[in-house]
Amino acid sequence: MPRPAPRILEVLRTENLTPNMKRVVLGGGDLSDFPENHESANFKLLIPREGQTDIALPPYGDTPPEHRPVVRTYTLRHFDKTRGEIFVDFMMHADHGPASHWAAHARPGDRIGFAGPGAPKFVDFDAAWFLFAGDMSALPAISANIERLPAGAQGYAVLDILSPADQQPLPFPTGLEVHWRVNPDPEQPALGLVDKVMSLPWLTGSPAVWVAGESGAVRAIRRYLVQERRVDRRRLYASGYWQIGLTEDTHQVAKRQEKAE
Numbered sequence: 001m002p003r004p005a006p007r008i009l010e011v012l013r014t015e016n017l018t019p020n021m022k023r024v025v026l027g028g029g030d031l032s033d034f035p036e037n038h039e040s041a042n043f044k045l046l047i048p049r050e051g052q053t054d055i056a057l058p059p060y061g062d063t064p065p066e067h068r069p070v071v072r073t074y075t076l077r078h079f080d081k082t083r084g085e086i087f088v089d090f091m092m093h094a095d096h097g098p099a100s101h102w103a104a105h106a107r108p109g110d111r112i113g114f115a116g117p118g119a120p121k122f123v124d125f126d127a128a129w130f131l132f133a134g135d136m137s138a139l140p141a142i143s144a145n146i147e148r149l150p151a152g153a154q155g156y157a158v159l160d161i162l163s164p165a166d167q168q169p170l171p172f173p174t175g176l177e178v179h180w181r182v183n184p185d186p187e188q189p190a191l192g193l194v195d196k197v198m199s200l201p202w203l204t205g206s207p208a209v210w211v212a213g214e215s216g217a218v219r220a221i222r223r224y225l226v227q228e229r230r231v232d233r234r235r236l237y238a239s240g241y242w243q244i245g246l247t248e249d250t251h252q253v254a255k256r257q258e259k260a261e
Contacts, residue, residue: 004033006046006057006115011106012085018166020093021136023077024106026086026114034079034086039144040121041076045088046113047098055113069113072099073241076117077140086114089140093162093186121210122148124235128205130155130176133197133221135186136162137241138212145210146170155207158196162186187244190217197221208235215240 010028017023046069048055056063078087090103102112123130123145130153132142139159146157147170154175160183161167167180181192194217209231211221222238225231 003116003118004035006044006113008055008057008111009086009114011108011110011112013108014103014106017089018161018163018168020091020162020166021139021168022090022092022103024088024090024103026088026112027084031081031084031086034081035117036079036081038117038120039076039078039147040141041117041119042073042121043076043114043116043118045072045074045099045102046070046115047072047102048112055111057113058115070098072097074099075121075138075141075144077144091136091139093136120144121237121239123208123210123237125150125208127208127235129153129203129207131197131200131207131209131211132157132159133193133209133211133213134158135160135183135190135193135213135217136166137214139168141212142210143168143170146172146176149173149176154203156200158193158200160186160190160193160213186214189244190214193217194220194224198224202229206232206235209237211236211238212241215243 007029009026012025012027015023046055046057048069056068060068074088077089090100092100092104121141125148130149132145134142151173152175153173156177158179158181160181162184164182172178179196181196183190183192209225211218218238218240225236226233
């Protein structure tokens with residue numbers, strides 16, 4: 001199915017899920033071409049700049065860069081086709097980025113551009129067992145995966161959150177051992193997340209692994225899984241969503257350079 005054309009959506013409602021996670025429900029317009037079962041997929045938010053009332057959509061053509069929206073990447077938490085609602089969860093640790101700033105001040109009727117989604121990022125649900133690891137930026141996509149696990153699933157989930165109150169009541173299978181780790185300062189290297197993953201007893205059979213979050217932590221975990229645990233790369237999803245000290249724009253440049261090397 002081809003990716004839907006970029007569109008303008010509006011805020012229907014907002015909800016504070018936890019002290020540091022806010023849900024914004026988007027809708028409006030015709031969503032009949034929006035694909036179902038794409039939770040966990042990446043998409044682009046096209047955020048209007050300060051003072052802008054019109055949102056330019058790609059392709060931009062001759063639109064000057066200063067009149068184009070700010071683009072940020074997020075993951076789809078949920079799509080309700082019947083109600084025509086798209087759920088986007090924002091980590092709200094700081095109001096210094098354009099996306100978190102927009103979400104913090106979002107009100108019903110506010111407009112935003114939306115491009116995507118891409119392909120969903122699901123684990124192989126037929127694996128012998130499962131391993132999930134990530135910080136709060138990865139929690140929406142991890143949650144979408146956990147909701148689809150078979151009832152008898154076994155494995156681990158290691159989840160970094162900013163405070164104890166940021167735990168979410170997800171439908172974890174009883175065989176999935178869950179470790180909520182409080183890391184109040186995500187701008188410091190997530191060594192505890194890496195160490196915890198490396199300390200987990202290895203289960204029998206070939207696992208499906210899903211890891212995302214800060215790039216340095218993801219690289220370290222991926223290296224351990226591939227080099228020491230010999231995880232099948234076809235069953236390993238590892239993605240750096242962000243990097244300490246970099247904006248998304250510079251982080252994306254760094255990711256492209258890393259892939260080219």
